[in-house]
Amino acid sequence: MFPPIQPHSTKVSSVKRVLMIFKDQETGAIELRHYAIDAKPVEGSKSIKKLINAKTNIHKRLPNLNRTSDVSELLTDPYSIGAFTSDSEVEEENIVDVTETSATTVKKDVSTTTSGISSSAAETNVRKKAIKLTEIGPRLKLHLTKIEEGISTGKVLYHHNIKKSKKEQTELEQKHAERQRIKRERKEEQAANIAEKKSKKEAKKERRKQREEERKARLANGEEVSEDEDEEDADEEEQDADEEEIPEDLDSDLYSDVDEMDED
16 A cells, blocks of 8 residues: 555655554544654754744744844844744654765875875764654545445445345355356357457448449440449448447447346
């Protein structure tokens, strides 16, 4: 249903949503909840957080820096912007350590080597982020009611509301077998009818082609061709055009359908 997640190779930034599934053992109901994952850094002062959030959320205004003489006060003075003192703190259980690996280029000392080749090293940075789940729906509560073979045509394997005795199950098995037998016979009959229609149609085309060649030969020899022959061929062509198209799919014919038998 879902692709597997490899904890050692999956990037945290690629995980955007979470689906929670719960099954009630007493009622058998299956509940589904769908959430969006939002991860925000928790390190640094509230003033710095405000600046970071203003980059991603265009609806939030930038902090007022009129009372500050230098931008460094955002780090040194936590009360330089009073609007941040009322923000709620993040709960400790919602904070996780996220390891971020970035490639950095380290240039070797020129005095030790003349090649001047740079080497890449992986720099690991562990940052704390607050995880927040926002429900995006839909909320589903599902109950398994019926299991049936095929699509609305097969045998009922399970029904939550209807229980059958051994005798009733045997009778239903016999009805289902009879229905399948009738369906196979009708499909075989339909296949034979289609083959017969095709052969007749091809034979009619062949006869019309032969008559056309004979008329051309007589015209080449200077013989006259009656208008009745041309009208006869024209009538046959119109009749062929009015005939229904022969179905290639056996199930497209109404004769392949079998009336539903009451299994209740």
